[in-house]
Amino acid sequence: MPEDPVPVSGEDLHRALSEVARVPQLLVASDFDGTVAPIVSNPADARPLPAAADALAALARLQSTSAALISGRALRDLKVLSGAPAEVHLVGSHGAEFDADFLDAIDDAARARLAELEQTMAAVAQRYPGATIETKPVSVAFHVRNAVPEDAQEALDDALNAVRDWDIHITEGKAVREFAVIDTDKGAALEQLREQLDATAVVFFGDDVTDEKGFQRLTDGDVGVKVGPGQTLARYRVDSPDDVATALEYLVRARRG
Ligand SMILES: [Mg+2]
Structure with a gap:
């Protein structure tokens, strides 16, 4: 992984988001913990910021727009903790669990x-x-x-x-x-969603090393946003889940307009 890139200004991210908001079919995907949900010491207490959860649900309900959470959590935990409506696609276990039938596949x-x-x-x-x-x-x-x-x-x-x-x-x-016990990867999950949903471009938020596999799959028209410090392949960086909520809210407004 490259060294920390030169920090981008909020203005750069703003410009990238308003550009990507104009594509015909948009997929907005995010990790859960440390990204839309602040990190807490007991993993069972993690909850998304209400503003982030609302914006993600709003994006999922907009025409030609999809939203997804891709987490290392087991799918059933992600479902409960995120409280996300059915319109938001949920992928658990670092990309290994796309739906409830998954258990039969092992x-x-x-x-x-x-x-x-x-x-x-x-x-x-x-x-x-x-x-x-x-x-x-x-x-x-x-x-x-x-x-x-x-x-x-x-x-x-x-x-x-x-x-x-x-x-x-x-x-x-x-x-x-x-x-x-089987291979899992958030990047592969992101690709699968992109294909399934026929997305022209993808916005992906992540904070942890496992999210780098997602950033790695992004191409020129996509927007990768790293949350917090640490080396990353993402082109943009924000400080905290609050900033993710702000970016998601911005996307809702831009997509509506
Ligand atoms: Mg995380």
């Missing part, structure tokens, strides 16, 4: 690997106070957000070592390392 071998993975990670988590595991349909996330700070890295490394010889797909996040 074969017995993958299911067995997932059970073994869950056991292994639970054993590692037990050794570190505050470390927790979260089991999803195709993965186990190992969280150290609430672990003793001095232990956090060691706990993450132990989790990795425990499955070193396994055929497993690893995704790094903020204070979390996720282990999936």
Whole structure:
């Protein structure tokens, strides 16, 4: 990944958004945590900013416009926490879960690997106070957000070592390392949505390293917006979920006009 780009001004992003708002078929997609929902210490307490949720729903209901949330969360959690109406497309598990039928798509071998993975990670988590595991349909996330700070890295490394010889797909996040029994990728999910919805251009908001796979798939007519600090392939950057809400509201107005 390149070094942090020269910070773009709000004016540049504004210009890019007003340009992209004029395409025939627009897809506005966003990550959930840290993007439309502020980060909280208990993942179950995360909720979208009302302004962001309202704007996303409004975009989804506009003609020739689609909206989507693409999250690392399990689809059913994303559905509950986001409170998004049916018009907003939801993609869970970093792009692996497009709908409720997804569970049937995992074969017995993958299911067995997932059970073994869950056991292994639970054993590692037990050794570190505050470390927790979260089991999803195709993965186990190992969280150290609430672990003793001095232990956090060691706990993450132990989790990795425990499955070193396994055929497993690893995704790094903020204070979390996720282990999936099948390959998942937000970029592929974004491409699938773009195709399905026949989008002329895509706007994508993300804050975490997993979102880089999404930014990587964007092309010239698209707008990628990184939320917060850190290296990124996105061309634009904003500070916080409040800024995402503002950008979404702007898109609603521009798309209506
Ligand atoms: Mg996020």
